[in-house]
Amino acid sequence: YTFMTGSCRLPRGDLLYLEGQFKAIREKAAAAMPGTDWSPVELRRDLPPDRADIVVVGGGVIGWSVAYWLKKKERVRDGVRVLVVEKDPTYSEASTVLSAGGIRQQFSLKENIQLSLASVDFMRNINEHLWVLNEDPIDLQFNHSGYLFLASESVAHIMEENYVTQREHGAKVTLLSPAQLKERFPWLNTDGVVLASYGLENEGWFDPWSLLNAFRRKAMSMGVFHCHGEVTGFTCTTSSRETEDGDVLRIKRIKYIDVKMPDSREYQPVECAIVINAAGVNSGKIADMIGIGSGSEHSMAGFSLPVEPRKRYVYVVHCPDGPGLESPFLIDYSGVYFRREGLGGNYITGNSPEETEEPDISDLKVDHEFFQEKVWPHLSHRVPAFESLKVTGAWAGFYDYNTFDQNAIIGLHPRISNMFLATGFSGHGLQHSPAVGCAVAELVLDGGFRTIDLSAFDFKRILQQEPILERNIV
Amino acid sequence: MNQRFYDVEVFWRWSRWLKSRRVQRKNAYFGFTQKKFGVNIAAAYYVLHLGGSFRFTDQSEWVHANSRGKFSYNFLNTPDSTIEEVDLSRTLINHNGLDNIVSQKTLRSLSVQGCPNVDDWFLARLHVFGESLQELDVSHCPRITVGGLVALQHLRKLRRLDVSSLVGVSSPSLVRILLEEMLPLCEVTGAEYDQGFVQHDSMGQLKEDTWLETRSFPVCIYPAGSEPRLAPSHSGEFLFLQAA
Numbered sequence: 001y002t003f004m005t006g007s008c009r010l011p012r013g014d015l016l017y018l019e020g021q022f023k024a025i026r027e028k029a030a031a032a033m034p035g036t037d038w039s040p041v042e043l044r045r046d047l048p049p050d051r052a053d054i055v056v057v058g059g060g061v062i063g064w065s066v067a068y069w070l071k072k073k074e075r076v077r078d079g080v081r082v083l084v085v086e087k088d089p090t091y092s093e094a095s096t097v098l099s100a101g102g103i104r105q106q107f108s109l110k111e112n113i114q115l116s117l118a119s120v121d122f123m124r125n126i127n128e129h130l131w132v133l134n135e136d137p138i139d140l141q142f143n144h145s146g147y148l149f150l151a152s153e154s155v156a157h158i159m160e161e162n163y164v165t166q167r168e169h170g171a172k173v174t175l176l177s178p179a180q181l182k183e184r185f186p187w188l189n190t191d192g193v194v195l196a197s198y199g200l201e202n203e204g205w206f207d208p209w210s211l212l213n214a215f216r217r218k219a220m221s222m223g224v225f226h227c228h229g230e231v232t233g234f235t236c237t238t239s240s241r242e243t244e245d246g247d248v249l250r251i252k253r254i255k256y257i258d259v260k261m262p263d264s265r266e267y268q269p270v271e272c273a274i275v276i277n278a279a280g281v282n283s284g285k286i287a288d289m290i291g292i293g294s295g296s297e298h299s300m301a302g303f304s305l306p307v308e309p310r311k312r313y314v315y316v317v318h319c320p321d322g323p324g325l326e327s328p329f330l331i332d333y334s335g336v337y338f339r340r341e342g343l344g345g346n347y348i349t350g351n352s353p354e355e356t357e358e359p360d361i362s363d364l365k366v367d368h369e370f371f372q373e374k375v376w377p378h379l380s381h382r383v384p385a386f387e388s389l390k391v392t393g394a395w396a397g398f399y400d401y402n403t404f405d406q407n408a409i410i411g412l413h414p415r416i417s418n419m420f421l422a423t424g425f426s427g428h429g430l431q432h433s434p435a436v437g438c439a440v441a442e443l444v445l446d447g448g449f450r451t452i453d454l455s456a457f458d459f460k461r462i463l464q465q466e467p468i469l470e471r472n473i474v
Numbered sequence: 475m476n477q478r479f480y481d482v483e484v485f486w487r488w489s490r491w492l493k494s495r496r497v498q499r500k501n502a503y504f505g506f507t508q509k510k511f512g513v514n515i516a517a518a519y520y521v522l523h524l525g526g527s528f529r530f531t532d533q534s535e536w537v538h539a540n541s542r543g544k545f546s547y548n549f550l551n552t553p554d555s556t557i558e559e560v561d562l563s564r565t566l567i568n569h570n571g572l573d574n575i576v577s578q579k580t581l582r583s584l585s586v587q588g589c590p591n592v593d594d595w596f597l598a599r600l601h602v603f604g605e606s607l608q609e610l611d612v613s614h615c616p617r618i619t620v621g622g623l624v625a626l627q628h629l630r631k632l633r634r635l636d637v638s639s640l641v642g643v644s645s646p647s648l649v650r651i652l653l654e655e656m657l658p659l660c661e662v663t664g665a666e667y668d669q670g671f672v673q674h675d676s677m678g679q680l681k682e683d684t685w686l687e688t689r690s691f692p693v694c695i696y697p698a699g700s701e702p703r704l705a706p707s708h709s710g711e712f713l714f715l716q717a718a
Contacts, residue, residue, distance in 0.1 A: 124569065124595050128494065133483060144598040144625035172601075200601045200628060204621070325620075325656040326627040343620065343648055 058279035059086025065437025098397025105171035118435035281309035405467030501571035594622025601628035638664025
């Protein structure tokens with residue numbers, strides 16, 4: 001309180017100053033009450049907040065899509081506080097950025113077809129959804145080329161049935177005979193091919209990194225909290241429920257989620273109401289941290305999340321005489337696939353390994369022998385121009401492989417009352433990400449699916465041991 | 475300015491939203507017109523509503539609005555005539571607007587020159603005209619990229635394609651070669667073979683008087699210390715750049 005020297009006017013000015021001081025004291029006292037973010041001890045700045053309404057474990061394209069849709073659907077500003085926890089901000093081993101980036105509607109399950117169509121609708125209008133003020137418009141570099149599946153004699157009937165389902169749900173697909181194939185794609189060897197299914201519209205490939213960044217930028221502009229840290233533990237409460245048969249089941253409820261800072265032993269227990277497990281290849285580990293699947297309490301064994309990483313190789317090859325601009329994303333009945341990359345005669349190719357010969361998942365090293373033995377013979381048989389190609393590069397990425405039936409697991413876990421699962425996509429996560437984000441947000445905020453009914457992907461099919469398998473030709 | 479004043483930001487968002495609403499309204503689905511008058515009349519009315527012009531299969535005159543925006547409703551008298559040629563240059567059409575035109579299976583020529591909302595998704599929807607479309611003009615559309623041009627492979631009857639001045643395509647001459655390979659019977663105009671190429675001599679220096687055709691005017695690069703020489707075939711505005 002300073003006196004103004006030599007002035008005796010405005011005694012009220014001094015009183016106003018005092019009132020301003022009292023107001024500041026009152027506001028500070030209100031902020032110091034529990035329930036706000038203020039704390040008297042200045043800790044590390046990049047710790048996550050003490051409490052969050054919804055914590056999304058995993059910052060891949062699914063995690064950020066869910067975060068965006070949660071913020072989009074909240075009715076009140078700052079209605080939900082969403083925190084996304086990502087272990088590796090360089091995304092060096094994330095499935096999202098290592099993906100080939102294709103999107104197709106040629107599935108046999110109607111839920112997958114609907115998810116793909118909804119996602120492609122989202123991407124068509126992506127600038128209306130994800131545009132942020134003062135930033136560049138989003139360019140997904142979408143190549144509208146279509147997928148071409150080739151079927152042999154034994155699997156042609158599956159392709160025909162799938163064609164009917166796909167047409168019924170609005171996918172623009174057409175069937176081609178070997179003669180039409182030869183006329184359309186003269187570089188293709190139609191030996192052994194009886195039928196082909198070609199996507200006319202809404203299929204192709206795009207840049208996964210742009211989509212991830214678009215979601216992330218928009219979600220952060222809407223107020224999603226972001227934390228660079230690793231989830232190392234949970235604090236849960238347990239309650240008991242009795243089933244119809246009289247068994248007593250212990251249901252857990254997550255109270256705190258421990259987020260550990262990188263290269264440090266510091267961790268922050270974040271108090272949360274809902275956890276969304278979108279951790280991709282590490283979802284199984286996250287679920288195990290809660291204690292399910294350990295087989296100790298009252299037959300928990302059947303409840304573990306059957307998601308594990310599977311390594312897949314992608315090889316970049318250069319062939320100047322290869323197929324031109326019209327080359328689709330071709331998938332042969334032997335499992336080999338290839339697609340064009342850029343305009344310089346480069347292609348991306350690969351193959352799915354047999355179940356018994358799954359490569360080692362401890363690192364992302366590429367096995368070039370696999371190309372020589374499993375990819376090149378089939379590739380050069382199908383496209384003779386590829387006999388003279390040169391491998392210019394390769395990388396490996398993980399699928400979050402659902403060992404039960406290779407389809408997504410979306411929904412609440414039966415033994416954890418507040419953990420939602422959005423994982424197990426087995427290679428289709430990127431193409432379904434916008435629609436899955438919307439579905440999970442509806443599940444969390446509206447209590448049920450509103451746009452696409454994904455109840456077929458619920459966890460209970462694993463408990464009842466009723467797999468829903470994609471009937472594809474590969 | 476909008477980074478410093480919230481009011482300016484609000485105005486900017488608002489004007490952007492109004493523009494996108496206008497585009498949406500221009501591309502709305504004319505369902506009522508289709509139900510009442512049939513798909514052909516609805517397509518004709520839609521083209522006139524956007525400000526374009528069309529020609530019916532059995533007539534030889536083009537129907538379009540005059541400078542005051544008025545057009546005659548004579549097309550109501552011929553509900554069975556399908557449209558053969560459509561000129562939608564410099565209109566607000568986008569991929570949604572195609573809903574009104576996909577019914578015209580006899581469409582032979584389409585021009586969307588200079589349309590700001592025609593993008594790759596629009597080109598991807600053109601596959602429905604695969605059996606009939608012979609001429610396509612997509613020049614001066616800023617949002618088209620190579621990813622959309624590959625979708626033109628479904629148009630097997632295409633004979634003339636104009637891809638001049640596509641800002642989104644970074645190497646027009648290479649794309650022209652690839653398009654000619656993809657559609658062997660089609661004549662691709664608008665991208666010269668040497669467009670976008672800068673020629674170097676053996677020393678790696680820019681050749682004397684290298685001509686580069688840019689989108690707006692030719693550029694003449696001449697070595698330092700000499701005078702630029704104009705070739706007799708070139709006239710009009712030039713940009714002179716002195717190579718250091």
